[in-house]
Amino acid sequence: MGQGTVNRLEIALAAIDAANAHDPDTTEGQPAAQLYGQRMSAELSRLFPDASAPLQIAARGQHIERWIMKRQEFPEGRAGYLEWRTELAKHHAKRVGEIMLQAGYDRADAERAGRMIRKEGIKRDPEVQALEDVICFTFLKWYFAPFAPTQDPAKLERIVVKTARKMSAQGRARVLDEFDLPETLAAAFRPRA
Template identity: 65%
Template sequence: MSARKQAVLDAIDAANTQDPNLDDGQPVELLYGQRMSAELDRLFPDASDVLQIAARGQHVERWKLARSEYPEGRAGYLAWRKAQGVHHAEVVMAMMEQAGYGADEIEAAGRMLRKQGIKRDDDVQALEDVICFVFLKWYFGPFAAKHSAEKIQSIVEKTARKMSAEGRARVLSEFDLPEHLASAFET
């Protein structure tokens, strides 16, 4: 691993250790970043340094923009999500600049974190597939336990739509989903 990539990953982890929210005694976003890196390594073992950085920084400092600071409803949620993407990109891009990355690599990471080019840019799509796998593997069960069957179905369908055909096929081969949920991933 290059020294500059390690410096950025360490900076992301250092920022995320400040997360006041804990999951099993660990800062939530530190754990999320580690899960993103592990899943990226599993799904895309030849990922570029920039994609590896974007995956680790996907939720950097996420707790700093509270959902409660945005209006209720879908429009407020989407505004919050967009603001999160911009924030994550700005933080990671500054860390990359500090570590000596060039402008093209820095901007590529920013595009990935802002999800610009999903379905058109292979790296942006790879990041989105990893995000969806991490959600399904680590967060879907607790989410499903708190929501109605209709909400669960809607979220699964939205998740599937964001994924590549290859990602959806892997979901079907790796997860034992009930037929009504699995059908969302069928191509």
């Protein structure tokens, strides 16, 4: 099928899925990055049904080829962790941009998706914030339950507090409506005085 038959959004999403199909982690029965991207798209569609094409592509490609840059390749500690996350975000943005250009999007749209993936303008740019809310919902819905028992309770509470801080007020309110969190964790999502 050519671009006339399949629109460029479908082409871009399919290319991201194809790239993520190479993830060697198939713990949940399909490549982890591919499954994560599909879950991100489902949450985006549910939370922001009118999302722009760059936001839809950024959500699907937010972890594109995440497995190729391993945490162990970076220094230990918080500084090494942050460096790893920054380099991953740059890689994800670059790959998504390449895919968008190949699918027929212009450079401005590709750069827009890249800024979202790199989280440039969080709390100031509504689409960057929407992506962050979707990331947090996807984590809470699909990854929190298996992750929580692996963490010290105090550390887990700090992670939840950081997650809540990244979200919009509307996103935090929806979390309280949609998730049955223990009070110690739910408190992080309550409005601040």
